[in-house]
Amino acid sequence: MNLIQNVMQNWSKYELRTEIFLYLSIIAIVVITTYLFSKNKKISLLSLISLCALMLLNFLGFIIISSLLKIQITEVFRMTPVISMVFLISNLGLLIGFYSSKKKMKEIKFANIRKEYMSDSIKETVFLILLGISTIFFLSPQTEIVVSMSILISITAIWITYWLSKYILK
């Protein structure tokens, strides 16, 4: 409880409510859009779980930053969930796009889709790592923490999604 209070220090009820509502709305709209594109409940479920995992990872990230690394969570850190969400949603978009194209051609084999998804995820991971490393020397320490944290969380969430896809997309 103390850890949570540390992260949420000084937050008013209004901020807490609006922040929760914002992320729940994003998750809801992404899951609904995913279903409308794919017409597949399994992919929508995978999107839902991966977005929830991402939010959990962000929260853990804040706890680590605040409690273990003793870095004050300022307003700038509120960018981390948004940036990591953008990366993860793009990754989910790759999966949906590939699934939709295969669906049109009536060649749906989840094993093939997962294989393609893995290849795309590897490329995205490599690109994000390169982007993170190459900008490390040019950004202020605070901005670099936000970028590194967003990239790390996104990559972890992407690979959690891939791992979950083995069980959900059968």
Place this chain on the structure above:
Amino acid sequence: MKKIRFKFNKINWKEIFNYFVSVVISASILALVLISLPLTEKVSSSASYDLVNKNSMYWSKEYILELNTSQSSNIQKDTANLKSVLQKRLRNFDVEQSSITSYQEDDKYYLKVEIQTSKEQELVEQLIKNPFIINIVTKKDDVNYEDTENPLIPYLEENYNKTEFTRKDFRTIYITKLKNTSGEYSYFGIFKAWPLSSKWNEFLNKYIGQTVGVSIDGFVTPVQINEDKIFAPSVSAIDEQYAKVTSILYNSGVSPMSYSTIKEEEKPLNIAEVDYIKLTEGILIAILFIYVYLLVVEKTRKSIILKSGVATVLTVSSWITYLKLSATPVDIFILALEVIVVAAIIRMIAENIDSRVHITLLLTFTSLLCILLGFGYVKIFANDLLILIILSNLSLLISTYYISKVRKSLKI
């Protein structure tokens, strides 16, 4: 006599057109890159432009508010509600950073409000310092409101009877410009009661043709109730910004208790400082480094690397050019985050054409939600991201077209 015949080879207009288009696009890309680079404005004296860094516009202050808890039955709950009201006001005014802490000292309750923003200080202070507690009041029979020796009488709450009506009895208070008694337009607040509020209608009917008042923090604005029964006190707003602040004060919740500002102190700025010149150079080197690496490892087709590379340069340079030419104040660290995010998005949509529509739509919805429900830096970032998503898709189309035309022209 022999006729002289000139023989023309058939001109390939299509090729000439392709060549011309390639030249125009190349020149445009070059111009955008040059304008977006730092300090290039110094090359030409005919144009004056540079990125407007928001850092110089920021100020930071701390305010201590002493709470009047004498009327409060649940101090903890009322303090939490007051924090929410103040935070909602600041968020609605797009204040970038604000933090409110409550504490107790010698049986007195306080709120510490810390602000760091680029918004106008006077307007932000109005949002913090005014409890904005509203009461509808009626005239007392034994008070002479036309006493010329004491002109303040009509404006002091103690000279009026309080009614049961407070801010909670109204759905919204709409600030708009209406014609005043001298025929000029000025700002008024139209009080819109909850539907089926019969008590309010009865009140208006009872006082038709008479003057009542709206007391805000003890200061009364007289209101004449006419036949049309529109309850609209005048608002002391000189321009649109002041009117916006008044609207926020009226419509961001009800302060559960009054308070007074007992201390205010300037604070040192805590900004994520980023050197714009170093950053631009760094990002250019980073993008170049990544694309060279991708070319070397040969895991992606060269055409895709080229396409996404050109699209990234085009998107980033046109965005920075727009910011420079429009003199839009920019948080440099947000610009850095935007460039990093957009470079990753372009890379993904360039390689996966099947997913372009899906990624674009999903990110558009996410940005729209962040604009509608987010605040501070998140809102600024989402606003820019929405434009960048459109820009990056356009850049991808242009770069695909451009590369194919150049290839045709050069017969590669």
